[in-house]
Amino acid sequence: QAGFVTILKEFSDTIQSKAVTEGVSSYDDIKYPNYALYDTPLELLYGNNVPQLKAIAAKYDPDRVMSLTGGFKLSD
Numbered sequence: 001q002a003g004f005v006t007i008l009k010e011f012s013d014t015i016q017s018k019a020v021t022e023g024v025s026s027y028d029d030i031k032y033p034n035y036a037l038y039d040t041p042l043e044l045l046y047g048n049n050v051p052q053l054k055a056i057a058a059k060y061d062p063d064r065v066m067s068l069t070g071g072f073k074l075s076d
Contacts, residue, residue: 005037008037016029016031028044029044030047033045036072040072042074045072065072
């Protein structure tokens with residue numbers, strides 16, 4: 001499975017590099033969450049909204065039930 005993740009990361013990096021080269025993106029652009037891998041920094045998915053999203057998660061899901069579903073973690 002590690003090889004598969006490596007290939008996916010290389011593929012994602014290749015696409016992002018091409019988009020940067022063509023002037024339609026930059027390396028720190030927000031990425032589409034459905035295509036992002038598990039270790040993508042939250043800031044690249046949600047931009048400056050991360051603090052607000054963390055506050056909402058803490059308020060409405062203090063027991064972190066939604067974090068049991070997997071996906072990107074807004075809380076530590």
